[in-house]
Amino acid sequence: MRTTASILHLDLDAFFAAVEQRDKPSLRGKPVIVGGTGGRGVVSTASYEARKFGVGSAMSTREARARCPHAAFLGGRFHAYRETSKRVMQVLRDLSPLVEPLSLDEAFVDLAAAGLPDLDVATVTEAGERLRASVHEVTGGLTATVGIASSKFLAKVASELDKPDGMTVVPPGTELDLLRPMKVTVIPGVGPATAERLRRAGIHTIAELERVGEDELVGLLGQALGQGLWRLARAQDSRPVVVEREAKSVSVEGTYDTDITDRRLMEGLLTRQAKEVGTRMRKNGTSGRTVTIKVRLHDFTTLSRSSTLSSPTDDGSTIARVARSLLGDLDTTGGVRLLGVGMSGLADWVQEDLFGDEPGEEEPEDVVLPEPPRRSWPPGADVVHDEMGPGWVWGAGSGVVTVRFETAETPPGPVRSFRADDPALHRFEPPAED
DNA sequence: TCTGGGGTCCTAGGACCC
DNA sequence: TCTGGGGTCCTAGGACCC
Numbered sequence: 214m215r216t217t218a219s220i221l222h223l224d225l226d227a228f229f230a231a232v233e234q235r236d237k238p239s240l241r242g243k244p245v246i247v248g249g250t251g252g253r254g255v256v257s258t259a260s261y262e263a264r265k266f267g268v269g270s271a272m273s274t275r276e277a278r279a280r281c282p283h284a285a286f287l288g289g290r291f292h293a294y295r296e297t298s299k300r301v302m303q304v305l306r307d308l309s310p311l312v313e314p315l316s317l318d319e320a321f322v323d324l325a326a327a328g329l330p331d332l333d334v335a336t337v338t339e340a341g342e343r344l345r346a347s348v349h350e351v352t353g354g355l356t357a358t359v360g361i362a363s364s365k366f367l368a369k370v371a372s373e374l375d376k377p378d379g380m381t382v383v384p385p386g387t388e389l390d391l392l393r394p395m396k397v398t399v400i401p402g403v404g405p406a407t408a409e410r411l412r413r414a415g416i417h418t419i420a421e422l423e424r425v426g427e428d429e430l431v432g433l434l435g436q437a438l439g440q441g442l443w444r445l446a447r448a449q450d451s452r453p454v455v456v457e458r459e460a461k462s463v464s465v466e467g468t469y470d471t472d473i474t475d476r477r478l479m480e481g482l483l484t485r486q487a488k489e490v491g492t493r494m495r496k497n498g499t500s501g502r503t504v505t506i507k508v509r510l511h512d513f514t515t516l517s518r519s520s521t522l523s524s525p526t527d528d529g530s531t532i533a534r535v536a537r538s539l540l541g542d543l544d545t546t547g548g549v550r551l552l553g554v555g556m557s558g559l560a561d562w563v564q565e566d567l568f569g570d571e572p573g574e575e576e577p578e579d580v581v582l583p584e585p586p587r588r589s590w591p592p593g594a595d596v597v598h599d600e601m602g603p604g605w606v607w608g609a610g611s612g613v614v615t616v617r618f619e620t621a622e623t624p625p626g627p628v629r630s631f632r633a634d635d636p637a638l639h640r641f642e643p644p645a646e647d
Numbered sequence: 648t649c650t651g652g653g654g655t656c657c658t659a660g661g662a663c664c665c
Numbered sequence: 666t667c668t669g670g671g672g673t674c675c676t677a678g679g680a681c682c683c
Binding site: 248249251252253254255256257271272273274275276316402435436437438458460461462463464465466467468470471472513550551553555 | 648649650651652653654655656657658
């Protein structure tokens with residue numbers, strides 16, 4: 214903890230929803246909900262108008278629709294969010310070279326490196342207000358909430374206090390007065406599971422946390438978290454603002470609207486994800502040694518299997534081969550709702566391939582890997598696929614679905630009928646908007 | 648038809664090495 | 666005739682964050 218309030222935390226208010234309202238004036242003043250719009254989607258961001266109806270982040274879209282049926286439900290335009298975020302981060306860097314982005318809508322700024330005449334409360338307050346005004350200007354009207362304090366922890370806590378469009382400065386020396394009455398859940402790192410453990414030990418507030426001995430806390434929560442909370446309860450936090458953090462993993466995952474039972478389809482989807490991971494690693498100039506697959510079963514049980522290669526790779530086919538073989542260890546007969554592929558153990562170099570491809574296994578290129586549809590379907594049509602490839606729902610009724618299997622390459626395609634609950638028929642994943 | 652996607656960090660056990 | 670201690674790497678799972 215410093216003796217000056219020189220760490221600033223900035224948080225853009227309801228960021229994704231605010232960008233949508235900025236870009237589409239008809240949405241202003243109305244509830245806007247950005248998130249997954251599929252059957253298993255969740256809310257990413259709700260505008261303040263939607264929050265009044267009890268809609269919040271991480272709520273299922275289904276529940277959000279029930280609570281706020283008249284809201285605009287949007288899938289998200291990440292390109293726009295990234296572009297807006299870049300402008301904000303540039304404004305922060307114009308103030309201080311020490312900027313640590315935490316996500317598209319959040320960052321720490323070290324005001325000690327900002328070249329201010331001093332770090333008095335009045336001075337940093339003025340700098341914070343100027344910053345909020347600049348953010349408003351460069352983003353075309355978005356608002357931000359700021360916290361300024363003597364540590365990352367306090368700055369982050371402070372930025373929660375006056376949302377939206379506000380600011381809180383914690384004068385040095387008053388940190389514990391602010392913290393003690395607060396619930397332990399304001400501490401970043403104390404989620405539902407930890408809060409419940411603490412609750413069972415009779416600890417609800419930071420004042421109560423402060424009275425617990427370090428050894429007792431470590432016994433309760435483990436070394437890292439126990440010691441960490443013991444310190445944070447005393448406002449002890451000397452973590453520096455760090456400009457660049459290297460990525461440690463790259464992953465792609467997807468949740469499907471209906472559970473998948475077909476192993477060949479699973480292999481095809483893993484293959485596609487592995488290639489995407491490879492593409493992203495090459496774009497980032499990185500490569501990795503450990504391939505991990507993630508499988509969420511129909512009952513939400515989540516499994517992972519990993520394998521570490523002798524040298525790093527960024528090759529999608531190699532990642533795919535390992536991913537498919539890892540899937541082989543798992544019993545998926547009950548169906549899976551999510552599949553994912555990730556790489557970790559990242560390095561910034563790739564081992565030259567001295568021996569060429571392993572002979573033997575062929576790519577399952579003929580696997581049912583539906584390409585994204587390339588024609589425009591009738592508005593509102595459900596795009597689906599089965600082992601024949603992509604199609605669209607032409608008619609539905611009395612438990613039967615009729616699908617036209619057409620692609621840009623093969624029009625007009627065959628028409629087939631399915632029982633509405635036929636497991637061979639899968640709704641197509643909505644195309645990525647990014 | 649409750650429960651996203653992309654991440655980070657931690658824990659714990661076993662293998663393996665000195 | 667019982668049985669070190671530490672360190673590193675790997676794997677699986679879990680909590681948490683935005």
